[in-house]
Amino acid sequence: MLVEEFDREYGVYFSILCAIARGKTSRNEIEQTVGRQVGGYLARLEDDYALIRKRQPLFAKTAAKTARYELNDNFLVFWFRFVYRYSYMLELKGYEQLREVIRRDYAVLSGHALEEYFRKKLAESGKWTRIGAWWDRKGENELDIVAENELTGDHAVCEVKRKGERIDLAAVAEKFAAFQRATGEWRRVKPSFLALSMDDM
Numbered sequence: 001m002l003v004e005e006f007d008r009e010y011g012v013y014f015s016i017l018c019a020i021a022r023g024k025t026s027r028n029e030i031e032q033t034v035g036r037q038v039g040g041y042l043a044r045l046e047d048d049y050a051l052i053r054k055r056q057p058l059f060a061k062t063a064a065k066t067a068r069y070e071l072n073d074n075f076l077v078f079w080f081r082f083v084y085r086y087s088y089m090l091e092l093k094g095y096e097q098l099r100e101v102i103r104r105d106y107a108v109l110s111g112h113a114l115e116e117y118f119r120k121k122l123a124e125s126g127k128w129t130r131i132g133a134w135w136d137r138k139g140e141n142e143l144d145i146v147a148e149n150e151l152t153g154d155h156a157v158c159e160v161k162r163k164g165e166r167i168d169l170a171a172v173a174e175k176f177a178a179f180q181r182a183t184g185e186w187r188r189v190k191p192s193f194l195a196l197s198m199d200d201m
Contacts, residue, residue, distance in 0.1 A: 164197035
């Protein structure tokens with residue numbers, strides 16, 4: 001269906017979707033991977049086809065430099081990351097080799113899906129007026145989920161990992177300090193630091 005929709009340029013669109021599924025989420029990373037300018041393609045994938053969405057860090061002032069793109073559908077993420085990318089293995093009936101690739105990379109893939117699950121769960125709770133994420137331009141500091149209730153003054157910073165024992169809330173607090181310095185927001189805020197894992201689903 002996508003090949004028919006994209007027509008003769010489906011190869012470019014597929015390369016972009018494959019790059020995003022592999023974790024190349026900034027426009028610069030996508031263009032380096034694909035080897036061409038992709039602005040118009042990204043706009044059509046987002047606005048016309050609704051296959052991707054653009055995210056930016058909370059309180060970002062220059063969205064173009066910090067924006068990240070992600071696929072809207074977990075099935076397509078899996079398909080472009082494994083099936084399309086490694087189609088040459090399937091042509092040789094290398095099913096066991098592909099299984100090994102999936103086993104190797106699945107933790108990263110499912111970790112992103114887990115973050116999205118908790119973002120939706122927090123939104124559905126009705127407790128927060130703003131929910132987002134934050135990362136700096138260099139990618140050195142990142143907060144998985146940042147939530148605020150402007151009516152009650154409550155704030156939460158959440159770290160999401162598949163296994164809860166791998167979460168270091170002291171490190172999250174340091175990243176939050178970097179967030180305060182970079183954005184100038186929440187200067188006097190003492191948020192709740194939450195560790196969210198598969199045990200909390």
